[in-house]
Amino acid sequence: MNKLIKAQENIPGFEDIMDAYERIKLLINRTPIISSANLNKLLDAELYFKCENFQKVGAFKYRGASNAVQSLNVKEQQKGFATHSSGNHAAALALAASKVNAKAYVVMPNNAPLVKKEAVKSYGAEITYCEPTLEDRENTLNQIIEKTGANFVHPYNNPMVIAGQGTVALEFCDEMDDLDIIIAPVGGGGLLSGTAIASKYLNPKIQVFGAEPEMANDAYKSFNSRIFVPSVSPKTIADGLLSSLGDLTFKIILSSVDKIFTASEMSIISAMRMIWERMKIVVEPSSAVPLAAIFENRSFFKGKKVGIIISGGNVDLSNLPFNNSQ
């Protein structure tokens, strides 16, 4: 049923990230790295932001999805691709599949926001709605895979996806070889895993940190207890960071990440606003979690050269968290 399950038993290495880059480099945007003199002054640190909000579909997820799609041969590709996601991964897989003229089947909870349904549709996916329960989601997905033979591409617990996400840090460390720290948001852990593998290889002295909402701190707890803690009904504005870690991403994070920081909801909103106002870029709340964590731990980051991964820029402009009290 799960066509990629065998590969999932393997942890990707740096070579897999290099292979991923060869596969996807002509399909993706090489995103810019920007900085803000204002922010650096305010924090007494050198911050560099790698802007995956400028990636295709507006998020780094297009890298992992493209690598998963491109790693199969034409015959396999033509069976199509399936996933469960209401967010950026679904849009990413839909666009990646369309590049090889394959179908994308997406299972989404029927209560997903209209704006997300429409985004996924706009990239050409076939959406099947399910009840908003884990059980119904898995049953619905299994039915689609049995019926169509489509290749399941998990949003993060998949070595091809992890290797694809690792190309963000590959570009980052290629352009800047002297970062003291690289910090990425952590939800399911695909981005953080790929980041750790790539950046530790290219810059052995670098420290790799995850940043997680305090209100969805399952990765923080899992990392510190070294025992998997699931994410149970988390409530955070950082809607890209709701997932639990996977077994694969948990292993990689345990072995290669140095620390996980958390940030409060207030800090996340305030960091997001700061990025919009000072850097003039549109980022989603999940992207602001690393900067929020830095603001909450200023002395730790003082004087350091810090690479921050801005994960995406898909946000509902009709429903922003800014008001006059901030």
Added chain:
Amino acid sequence: MNKLIKAQENIPGFEDIMDAYERIKLLINRTPIISSANLNKLLDAELYFKCENFQKVGAFKYRGASNAVQSLNVKEQQKGFATHSSGNHAAALALAASKVNAKAYVVMPNNAPLVKKEAVKSYGAEITYCEPTLEDRENTLNQIIEKTGANFVHPYNNPMVIAGQGTVALEFCDEMDDLDIIIAPVGGGGLLSGTAIASKYLNPKIQVFGAEPEMANDAYKSFNSRIFVPSVSPKTIADGLLSSLGDLTFKIILSSVDKIFTASEMSIISAMRMIWERMKIVVEPSSAVPLAAIFENRSFFKGKKVGIIISGGNVDLSNLPFNNSQ
């Protein structure tokens, strides 16, 4: 009283823009040019956006203000600089003055929004509030200039300011020598004048267009009647485009601009939203007027290679025009 008045009698030429660039190139950001495959497909044209929202103080105005400040000798600079403005020019002049350790005196109407007062203050200007009438504004400014001997830098009707703004198009045409069209928003006309002078010199075949809100269409009327029409209490969301043309900018625009387009308020908001959503950049309403005009005149721009100047990104995030009905 007006220290720059003599120079104002002269219309700047391409050499003045080159001189301006030499003076300010180490002070300004060379802003990126970006495009959106989505938007190009939608409009069946090739659009390139020069992002002055990423300029220092978040707007092209820093170029003109810097040129005015840098063109004086140290003794003149130390008398300080004065202007009347509630917007980007005031912030730009304050920062430009601070770079030469000179004072900036800004006259602002006492009813200006708090967010603008604070922005100007944050760049170190000394603000004097006046009644929101033209008469009181000029009297207040004259008093400050008499008292301090400060150099008056008009927001647009000043050859040094116009030459500075022309460096946007200088960089644009340097990087892209085959644009069919270049289009900039027009308020007082400083940016459009500089754009026309630079781009017509570098690319004689280029067409230079202005874009103006329909609700503040004094430049459109002045251009078409060839008789100066003042802007009287205009009401538009594009708050950077409320001014009347100056005698200098009117002359330049009459002689060097090919056409002025207008755009409705609804088109401006919808174009602004499109830029935020598809390009993931924060732009102020004035910056969206050229794209709005292109949407209202699709057939005119079809198949063309169009350079669009994004003028700035200073917007009050607590008061955005997006809601679910758009």
